[in-house]
Amino acid sequence: MSKVEASKEHQIYLQKHKIRKTSIAVSQISIFIAFFALWEIAAYFKWIDPFIMSQPSRVVKTVVSLTSDGSIFLHTGITVLETIIGFLSGTILGTVIAIILWWSDFVAKVLDPYLVVLNALPKTALGPIILVWIGGTTSSIIVMALLTSIIVTILNVYLAFKSCDEDKVKLLTTLGAVKLQILSKVVLPSSIPAIISVLKINVGLSLVGVIVGEFLVSRAGLGYLIIYGGQVFKMDLVMTSVLILAVAAALMYLSVNWLEKKLTKMR
Amino acid sequence: MVDKVVEIKNVSMNYHTLSGETQAIRNLSLDINNGETVSIVGPSGCGKSTLLSLISGILKPTSGSILVNGEPVAGPSSNVGYMLQKDHLFGWRTIIKNATLGLEIQKKLTKDSQAYVEHLLDEYGLADFKHHYPKQLSGGMRQRAALIRTLATNPDILLLDEPFSALDYQTRLAISEEIWLIIKKERKTAILVTHDISEAVACSERIIVLTNRPAEVKNIHEIYLTCDKRTPISCREAPEFRHYFNKIWKELDVHV
Numbered sequence: 341m342s343k344v345e346a347s348k349e350h351q352i353y354l355q356k357h358k359i360r361k362t363s364i365a366v367s368q369i370s371i372f373i374a375f376f377a378l379w380e381i382a383a384y385f386k387w388i389d390p391f392i393m394s395q396p397s398r399v400v401k402t403v404v405s406l407t408s409d410g411s412i413f414l415h416t417g418i419t420v421l422e423t424i425i426g427f428l429s430g431t432i433l434g435t436v437i438a439i440i441l442w443w444s445d446f447v448a449k450v451l452d453p454y455l456v457v458l459n460a461l462p463k464t465a466l467g468p469i470i471l472v473w474i475g476g477t478t479s480s481i482i483v484m485a486l487l488t489s490i491i492v493t494i495l496n497v498y499l500a501f502k503s504c505d506e507d508k509v510k511l512l513t514t515l516g517a518v519k520l521q522i523l524s525k526v527v528l529p530s531s532i533p534a535i536i537s538v539l540k541i542n543v544g545l546s547l548v549g550v551i552v553g554e555f556l557v558s559r560a561g562l563g564y565l566i567i568y569g570g571q572v573f574k575m576d577l578v579m580t581s582v583l584i585l586a587v588a589a590a591l592m593y594l595s596v597n598w599l600e601k602k603l604t605k606m607r
Numbered sequence: 608m609v610d611k612v613v614e615i616k617n618v619s620m621n622y623h624t625l626s627g628e629t630q631a632i633r634n635l636s637l638d639i640n641n642g643e644t645v646s647i648v649g650p651s652g653c654g655k656s657t658l659l660s661l662i663s664g665i666l667k668p669t670s671g672s673i674l675v676n677g678e679p680v681a682g683p684s685s686n687v688g689y690m691l692q693k694d695h696l697f698g699w700r701t702i703i704k705n706a707t708l709g710l711e712i713q714k715k716l717t718k719d720s721q722a723y724v725e726h727l728l729d730e731y732g733l734a735d736f737k738h739h740y741p742k743q744l745s746g747g748m749r750q751r752a753a754l755i756r757t758l759a760t761n762p763d764i765l766l767l768d769e770p771f772s773a774l775d776y777q778t779r780l781a782i783s784e785e786i787w788l789i790i791k792k793e794r795k796t797a798i799l800v801t802h803d804i805s806e807a808v809a810c811s812e813r814i815i816v817l818t819n820r821p822a823e824v825k826n827i828h829e830i831y832l833t834c835d836k837r838t839p840i841s842c843r844e845a846p847e848f849r850h851y852f853n854k855i856w857k858e859l860d861v862h863v
Contacts, residue, residue: 507691513665514689515709515760516682525712529699 349474394579402580412584419550419561420588425548426485431539433486434493441494442501442527443519457496463488464552471556481553481561488549489542496541500534501527536600543592551585561586612764612796613639613662619669619821620657620712631657633821634671644790645795649817649825650859653783654806656802659766662798663689676763684714688762690770694753697742702736702752703728710850718760727755731789747782748811755784758793765790767799779811784839785811804859808832808851809839816858826858 346354363555382388383395391396406412441448464499467484472481504527512522554563562581631654640647647655660666661673663682664687670861673680675687688709690798696705706724710716728737731751739747750770757765770786771779787810790797801807809816814828832845 342688505695508694508695508697510665511689511691511695512708512712514683514687515712516685517712521712525708526697529697532699 347535357531373552377432383460392571392575399580399583402576403584405547406580415565416584416588417579418478419547419554419563419585422481422550422553422561423543423546423592424484425482426541426549427489427542430489430542430546431493431535433491434538435497435535437490437494438497438501439523441498442523448498455491455495457542459491463549467552467556470553476557476559478559479555480557480565481550484553485546485549492541492545495533496538497535500531503530504530533600533604535547536596536603540593540596540600543596544589547585547592611638611642612641613637613798614674614677614684615658615662615676616672618661618668618673619850620654620661621665621669625732628654630821631825632661632668636671637815638826639796639798641763642796643796643813644799645809645813645815646789646799647815647817648801648804648807648855648859649822650819650861651802653820654819655823656768658817659689659768659798659800660762663687663766670820671737685709685715685760686762687766688754688757688760688765689766689770690757692769694741694749694771696749696752696756698741701738701740702733704743704757705741705752710757713760715760723761724755724759728752731755731785747778747785748812749767750774750782751785751789754789758789758795763796765795765797767797769801770799772802779806780840787852804852804855805843805848806839806847809842814851816853816855828855841854 349567379393380396383390383393403412445508463484465594466487466579470480470483472489474483508526508530509522512526550561551563553564554561555567558564558567562585565581568586569575569581613782614857615635615637618632618635619630622629622631626794628777635658635819647658648657648711661668662680664677664682664684694703696702697708700708703724706728707716707721725737728734729756731756732753733748736744736748736752741752744752753770767786769784775784783806799807799810808830812830814830816825818824818825830851832842832847834841
């Protein structure tokens with residue numbers, strides 16, 4: 341098909357498509373540049389107070405100074421590491437609990453109202469309790485990250501288990517499969533896409549847990565830089581940290597996205 | 608080998624739900640002979656599939672007994688292979704991995720059994736697709752792969768629960784012909800549940816007509832057709848075909 345010379349009409353169609361794609365990309369980049377340019381100019385001409393609102397050039401200076409003493413890597417690294425541990429443990433532990441619920445319908449029914457309430461509860465409200473119980477350490481932060489993601493994981497993965505095709509389960513039963521085989525041969529593999537999409541949600545949720553944890557523990561990490569910068573009124577530091585956080589969050593999300601593409605390619 | 612491979616003796620089956628009790632099968636007795644292809648037809652929801660589930664051992668009858676090869680059914684066994692409406696090939700497994708699923712579950716995956724499955728795939732036109740994923744195959748090929756998955760554990764009896772109903776009409780005719788030839792070649796006893804009267808007449812030596820729920824045997828037809836090759840498609844040209852079709856149609860007593 342593609343080797344044949346495309347008709348005039350088709351060429352016009354393809355060109356239209358290309359123009360549309362380019363104009364979307366151009367608009368996206370323009371918004372980005374306009375936002376920072378306007379921010380810079382507004383601060384430069386004192387339309388806004390750069391002491392309160394900060395300024396892109398000050399952010400760049402802050403990045404440079406944080407880079408020169410290496411602290412940017414320390415704080416970003418700590419936050420990223422805590423988030424990764426948080427969402428991986430939240431996803432794994434949540435999946436294990438979902439397996440238990442799938443295994444015993446009785447347990448699932450009994451725990452149902454508790455899960456509903458825990459799901460509705462904002463987990464960040466538990467922060468001070470965890471801080472008191474576990475102490476102002478990294479463990480507290482990871483537990484926060486775990487808590488923010490685990491309930492959503494349990495509910496979503498359990499739902500995926502339950503929506504596994506009944507006839508596929510019946511097929512295995514007729515072949516003489518026991519419950520563990522039904523789990524490992526059909527229920528788990530058919531739920532892999534759901535588990536990965538939970539992983540994607542959990543990147544964001546764990547990050548919430550980690551940042552709130554760092555606010556409370558106040559030792560290191562981007563959350564610490566933000567709260568510290570706010571307290572001593574170094575808005576440059578706050579803005580810089582928020583921007584780095586945005587980049588780090590996007591990169592983590594993209595890596596899970598990439599993992600998803602890899603894993604679901606064969607389906 | 609025993610002549611009667613399946614003996615169903617005075618079987619009744621009740622279902623319990625919160626809204627009440629439903630009798631699906633009442634005092635049903637039936638024998639299936641070795642090597643024959645039998646179709647079970649009956650009104651929708653009359654308990655045809657329940658009967659297959661009972662024979663396969665995934666359900667237990669409320670009363671009565673079922674013997675397979677002279678032994679009472681105690682649970683799913685490798686003597687009985689079950690084929691469902693859709694192929695249910697697993698998208699994350701290759702065709703060969705799908706075909707060996709039963710062996711894997713029954714922990715019988717050896718070099719020999721693996722070779723047997725490979726032989727079946729080669730024999731029935733899937734040699735080049737062993738390492739493909741199901742979505743790369745046509746509907747007909749998938750159905751064949753599903754049959755090979757059923758044959759892999761080498762069952763004597765095949766239970767076919769409307770195995771062609773998810774296919775379009777042309778594919779359905781072609782596939783029922785192919786599957787029928789495979790079943791005959793492998794010398795299996797087959798019990799086919801179907802809605803399609805012409806399919807039942809074309810594919811089987813005997814047709815069992817069930818009543819409305821609770822299912823009982825209403826009538827049993829021995830099918831004798833005059834045609835050169837007794838395969839489903841050529842059977843449809845036999846002069847008696849229409850005669851059987853009409854008789855069974857009347858017995859089913861369908862009112863819309």
